[in-house]
Amino acid sequence: AFINPYGGSRAARGVWERTAAPLLGAAGVRVDVVETAAAGHARDTVRALTLADAASLDGLLAVGGDGLFHELLNGLLDARAAAEKRGDAPLSAALARLRLGHVPAGSTDALAYSIHGTRSPAAAALHVALGDSARLDALALATGDGSLTHAACVASYGYMGDMLALSERLRWLGPGRYGVAGAVALAVCGPVSARVAWRPAPDSCIPATECGPACGTCAGAGVS
Numbered sequence: 001a002f003i004n005p006y007g008g009s010r011a012a013r014g015v016w017e018r019t020a021a022p023l024l025g026a027a028g029v030r031v032d033v034v035e036t037a038a039a040g041h042a043r044d045t046v047r048a049l050t051l052a053d054a055a056s057l058d059g060l061l062a063v064g065g066d067g068l069f070h071e072l073l074n075g076l077l078d079a080r081a082a083a084e085k086r087g088d089a090p091l092s093a094a095l096a097r098l099r100l101g102h103v104p105a106g107s108t109d110a111l112a113y114s115i116h117g118t119r120s121p122a123a124a125a126l127h128v129a130l131g132d133s134a135r136l137d138a139l140a141l142a143t144g145d146g147s148l149t150h151a152a153c154v155a156s157y158g159y160m161g162d163m164l165a166l167s168e169r170l171r172w173l174g175p176g177r178y179g180v181a182g183a184v185a186l187a188v189c190g191p192v193s194a195r196v197a198w199r200p201a202p203d204s205c206i207p208a209t210e211c212g213p214a215c216g217t218c219a220g221a222g223v224s
Contacts, residue, residue, distance in 0.1 A: 065106020
């Protein structure tokens with residue numbers, strides 16, 4: 001479990017100690033806790049997982065905001081890509097079986113609504129304790145400098161991107177930083193240009209109904 005004590009309203013440590021840890025403990029879930037010290041700490045820790053580390057874990061749990069979950073997501077995908085590039089099949093397989101969980105303790109917790117339908121830490125911890133699972137859309141972003149990053153909530157450019165970037169430097173304001181950053185970005189953000197490209201999915205991959213746990217199209221394509 002990775003806990004970000006500085007995220008959102010700085011409530012993550014309390015959410016863990018008062019809500020998530022007691023519920024997981026009552027369910028017999030053994031947890032090693034890592035309290036993050038800086039941005040990128042969780043991602044770097046996951047990137048450095050060895051085969052022994054990965055084999056000893058059932059999953060990775062983010063206790064914080066959307067950003068912490070995305071650090072775990074990117075760290076895990078980075079580690080898997082690196083293992084595959086080295087031809088380290090055992091490590092790649094061990095990393096692929098790890099599951100990601102999220103107990104919300106951020107400012108907006110948009111991702112928690114996507115996963116659990118609520119931002120309740122107790123509901124999220126119960127889902128983890130019960131071993132529940134849900135599919136989550138993820139996207140990959142390749143930039144001009146060759147870097148690749150992944151997201152499971154939102155990717156922003158222009159005004160929204162400038163606002164979020166500025167809000168990261170105003171974390172000391174708590175959730176109120178979004179209002180301040182939004183006003184500043186609106187005042188200084190000029191026109192932006194972008195080129196968007198996409199690759200249409202084959203007709204056979206477009207589900208006739210909303211995708212979900214029992215999606216026949218995904219099952220037929222071997223997606224789990």
